[in-house]
Amino acid sequence: MTIPAGTDTVQAARRRFFDEGGMPDGLVAEPILRSWQRCTTQGLDVGARPHVEPVSAAALKDLHEQNERLRRITRPEMTALRAEARLTDSVVILTDANGLVLDMVGNAEFAGRASRVALRPGVPWNEDAIGTNAIGTALVERRPISVHGGEHFFEPHRILTCAAAPIMDPRGGLAGVLDMSGHASVRHVHALGLVRLAVEQIEHRLLERSFEGHRILRFQSEAELIGTASEAVLVFEEDRLVAANRRGLRLLKLGWDALDTARIGELFDKIAAGETIQPIRTRAGETLLGRFDPEPATRRSTPTIRAGARPGEIEPFFDAATHTALKRAVRLVAADVPVLVHGETGSGKEVFARRVHAESARSGAPFVAVNCAALPESLIESELFGYEEGAFTGARRQGQAGLLRQAHGGILFLDEIGDMPLALQARLLRALQDKQVVPLGGGAPVPVDFALLCATHRPLAELVASGAFRSDLYFRIAQYVVELPALRTLADRRELVSAAFESLGGTASGASLAPGTLDKLAAYEWPGNFRQLTGTLRALIALAEPGRPLEPDALPAEIVATAAPAQPTPTTARAEEKEDRSLSDVTLTAMQEALEAAGGNVSLAARRLGVDRTTLYRRLLWKKQTSG
C-alpha cells in the first residue's frame, strides 16, 4: 500500500497516536509506526526536547581512526553524493555502526541549519536517544528508509527530510549508515534511490576487499550484471558459506543466519569449477548464470587499488575532441609527460584519467586516485608520503607506505590538485623532481616510478597569478592540458541522454522514457554534468515500473522546469551586471580578508562574499594591475 505522506496526513497520524493513544492505521508507513511504538515503549517523551550528547573532539578523532577503513571505502560515494547534495541543498552523512555521525559533507548552508538540531559530526543519531529518524530507524529495521518532516518522533526534527541505508558487512554485521538529509520543505524524491545505489557499491567493495583467497561465486539472472556492483556474491570456505552480499542471499531466499551453516551442495545443483559464465541451478529449481573467481593460485597479483573502471561504472562515452585528447594523453603518459585535466565538476575528469590508465602500458599496475579536496589538510601529508612507525600520535604500529609508493609502476591521479595546501605543494614538487619519497618521521628515501595525471575544476593559471598555487609545480604538472567540455556545450544532448540510459541498463531492465521526459532531459543544461546525468538516470531506472514509460513527473523539479535549451542570453548578461553591482558594494579590504580567511581559495572566498568566482578574479587582477 502506498502511504500518502502529506503534512496533514502525518499530523492526523500524530494526533491519533500521540494525543489519543490510538493506531493511525494507513496514515503513516508501517516502519514509521513501528518506530513510534518502540520510542514510546522505551519511555521517550514526545513533548520533551531530544536528549543529545555529542562526544568530545578527542573521542570523535578516535572514532575516525577506528572507522578508518569504512571512511576510506565510502569515500568515492561520499564524493559523488557530495556534488549531488550541493545541487539539492542537502548533506550526505556517514555514521558508524551505532549511528554516530562521523562525516557530513554537502551544502554548507543546510549543514549549518542541520547542526542547530544536532545533526552534525560527533552526535549519535540512534533511535534510543533521538527517536524516529532515518539513521536510527534504518539501523533498527536493518533496511533503507526515508523519514520525512513530522514522521520524526521529536518536534524539532520536523524541519528534516532524511533517507538512509544501513551498510552491511559481508558477514551480516552493521558497518555504518549512509544518509542524505535536506530541508523538509523540499522533497528529495531521488534521495533514497541514490543512497541505496551508493550503499550497494560500498558493500560490494567491502566484500571484494575482505575475502581474497576464498572461493567466490558470482551470479545473477543476466550475464551482463556479473562483475558489476549489482551481482550476487557468495563466499565459501571449502564448501561452507562464510560471507555474502545482500543480493546473493535474496536471490537464494536466505537470511544472514545461513552463514557458517549452509553448504554449497545444499544451495545449488553441482556447479562445474571454472571461470567462464555458465548456467547454474538453485536447489529451489531456478536457473541463473554464474561463475567462480579464478583459484587464488592462478590469480594475477591484484594491485592494492584497482585498475580501470570503478565497479558498476558504465562504459564512458567521449565526444570526438575528447577522444582525440585521450589518445594523445595515452602517448604523453608513455613518454613520462604529466597531463592536467581541466573541466567543470562531474565532467568526467577521473573517468578520463582511468581510461588513460586502462589504455596505457601501465594498465597492469595500480591506478591510485587521491582527492586532494576530500582529505583533511592534516591527513594529506601522511596519506601521500606515508609515515614511519611512531611518526605521530595515532600512527599505525608498522607505519604506512603512503599513496605515492602504492602508485609505483602505475599512475598517480591527483584530483582537485588546486586544493592542495601550499606547504604540501613544495613537498610534492620535490618528490616529483627527485622521483623518491621520504616518509613522515624520517627514514631513508624510497625511489618511486609512476606517471602523473592531475585534475582540477579551478583555473590553475589564475590561482598561480593570485599566489594560491606555486608556479613551479604548475609548470611541472601542466605540460599538456586537456579541457573537458561541459555537457551544456554539447550539441546533441538527446542522443547523449539516450545512449547513457541504454548504457546504464535502463532498456535492459524494462524501463523506458516517455517522449516528453526525453525532451526535458535533453533540454536541461546539466550543471552537474555527467555525474548529475548518470545519477538522475540511475534514480529514474530504479523508480521505473515494468511496462510503464517514465513520465516527466518522475523528474526532479529543476529538470521539469526546463524550457527550451537556454543560450547565453541577455538574461545572463543581466545576471553578470547584477553580480558586478553587488561586488561594487564589497570593499577591497573585505575581498582581501575573505581571500585570506579562505586560505587563498578564490572559489570559497567568492562563495562567502556571495559573488561569482570569475568576477572576483577580474577584480583581484584589475586591482593587482592598477596598484602596479
Ligand SMILES: Nc1ncnc2c1ncn2[C@@H]1O[C@H](COP(=O)(O)OP(=O)(O)OP(=O)(O)O)[C@@H](O)[C@H]1O
Ligand atoms: N565520459 C563519460 N561517460 C559516461 N559517464 C561518465 C563520463 N564521465 C563521467 N561519467 C559519470 O559521471 C560521474 C562523475 O565523473 P568523474 O568523477 O570522472 O567527474 P569529475 O570531473 O572528476 O568530477 P569532480 O570534479 O566533481 O571530481 C562518474 O561516476 C560517471 O558515472
